[in-house]
Amino acid sequence: MRQLFILYIILTIFSCKRNEEHILTTVVLENSKLALSLTTDSLDVPWDLQYDKTNNYIIFSEIKGSIKKIDLSDNSVQLIKTIPNVFQQRTTGLLGMALYQPQAGEQYLFVSYTTKIGAKIYSNLYRYTYKDGSIENPKLLLQIPGNTGHNGSRIIIGNDGKIYWATGDAAIDANAQDVMRLNGKILRINIDGSIPKDNPIPDSYVYAWGFRNMQGLTLGANGLIYTSEHGDAVEDEVNLIRPLHNYGWPLKEGKNPPKKETDSTKAVSFTEPLQSWTPVIAPAGIAYYGNTKISEWKNSLILTTLKSQSLRVLKLSEDGQKVIDEYILFKNMLGRLRSVLVLPNGDVYFCSSNRDWNPQKGFPKKDDDKIFKLSLTDKTTGTILQPIKTATNSPIAKLSGRALYDSYCASCHKTDGKGIKGTFPALENSAAVNGDVKTLAQIISNGLKDQTIGGIKYDAQMPAFSFLKDEEATAIINHIRTNFKNQAPTITVNQYKQTKN
Ligand code: HEC
Structure with a gap:
């Protein structure tokens, strides 16, 4: 009888513990x-x-x-x-x-x-x-x-x-x-x-x-x-x-x-x-x-x-x-x-x-x-x-280049700019990001497909971001040109506006 009782107590403690562990939140x-x-x-x-x-x-x-x-x-x-x-x-x-x-x-x-x-x-x-x-x-x-x-x-x-x-x-x-x-x-x-x-x-x-x-x-x-x-x-x-x-x-x-x-x-x-x-x-x-x-x-x-x-x-x-x-x-x-x-x-x-x-x-x-x-x-x-x-339909008001990058680009290129090998190219140490402003502005405005970058052929596509305001796109460009080990000069909104098409 006593042994049964002890067994009962042990089982109870055990099962309680298990249940509690399983409730996370x-x-x-x-x-x-x-x-x-x-x-x-x-x-x-x-x-x-x-x-x-x-x-x-x-x-x-x-x-x-x-x-x-x-x-x-x-x-x-x-x-x-x-x-x-x-x-x-x-x-x-x-x-x-x-x-x-x-x-x-x-x-x-x-x-x-x-x-x-x-x-x-x-x-x-x-x-x-x-x-x-x-x-x-x-x-x-x-x-x-x-x-x-x-x-x-x-x-x-x-x-x-x-x-x-x-x-x-x-x-x-x-x-x-x-x-x-x-x-x-x-x-x-x-x-x-x-x-x-x-x-x-x-x-x-x-x-x-x-x-x-x-x-x-x-x-x-x-x-x-x-x-x-x-x-x-x-x-x-x-x-x-x-x-x-x-x-x-x-x-x-x-x-x-x-x-x-x-x-x-x-x-x-x-x-x-x-x-x-x-x-x-x-x-x-x-x-x-x-x-x-x-x-x-x-x-x-x-x-x-x-x-x-x-x-x-x-x-x-x-x-x-x-x-x-x-x-x-x-x-x-x-x-x-x-x-x-x-x-x-x-x-x-x-x-x-x-x-x-x-x-x-x-x-x-x-x-x-x-x-x-x-x-x-x-x-x-x-x-x-x-x-x-949720705040219904709040636009991304006046955000920094980093916040805009995280909202629009990081799902593919990742917050740290490293991308996913073979799927989304890295923006880290990137010739395209550090290079010619016109080419970069056009990639962002019009999107990109069928490129071979660093010897890798990307079959995923980069969507067009022409819907971004010129100020927003410029802020993103300046964020990627000065982060992820890139060291290129920043650009002005006017430069983006004049080169994006
Ligand atoms: C849906 C996924 C996706 C999103 C979102 C995305 N990209 Fe891309 N991006 C790609 C892919 C895929 C490529 C390579 C396309 C190819 O093969 O032509 C690419 C290429 C690029 C390149 C050229 C890289 C090189 O080395 O030639 C740049 C620069 C770039 N993206 C910047 C951005 C920026 C800035 C944003 C945010 C405004 C962004 N991308 C959002 C998928 C994405």
């Missing part, structure tokens, strides 16, 4: 408190999270090709399958998924991933039969052109039982406005891969167009569909998707007017985003919170971001047509965040992406990547955190 909202806890760690770029309501599993993909499950009764993780022939390089690989569990009949897991056959790259939509945490019988539903970047993609099943596939423009600008091509689109597809009879364009998968590189897709109240998307150097977006609407890329970005007024752009009507961000935040996975459990978040979109390393809560208007408030959580705490999932019980799961191609300063940590859980609590444990309300 308490998030204090107006009425509710949320515990942030670690569900699992040491993953390799988890990309998409799905919920199996029959078995209480989370099914997730990792970019190199594995599909795994977490049994939520004990948080144990198991490999379901390694998908063969996934082409993984930088942002390509095993990407979005959707688990389809209808009331009756077969269950399916839809997966999208990149393949490379010879020199050709493809984005693929596959369907696996799903049963109790295992998958079999892959069927290729659709294959479209891919590229070394801009492959999207996310998948959802709409309230109408159709697949919606958000595809990237495959790094070819002309794709998004060409209704005959399937890149840069929301595609609507039957469960068997055929074209639905009631699609808005007869015999076409195309449902909406004008997209660059969507990274999030979710189903809101009343069947509304929302996406998140990366702009080039400006204007990341969250959009509300309507059939046959044109979302503007590459002719129009964010809430800005079309870049060039031509007869053809005048004739088109573009749909503006619900929310857009400049400087860019690199939005990724998005999930609709329709639950009442966390009452402050009811009718919100929860958005993960990569560059701005945060979770954002976008409060929607009652009809879901507008974003009326925005809050930031975990800024610079957990690193890049990739995907988010809301469970029917109101818990929120999300994952980090610190082992991907573009880790931020101080990451990856030894036990990255991780899946976290946010759930209601009545205790306050660990550090305390409150959401920060």
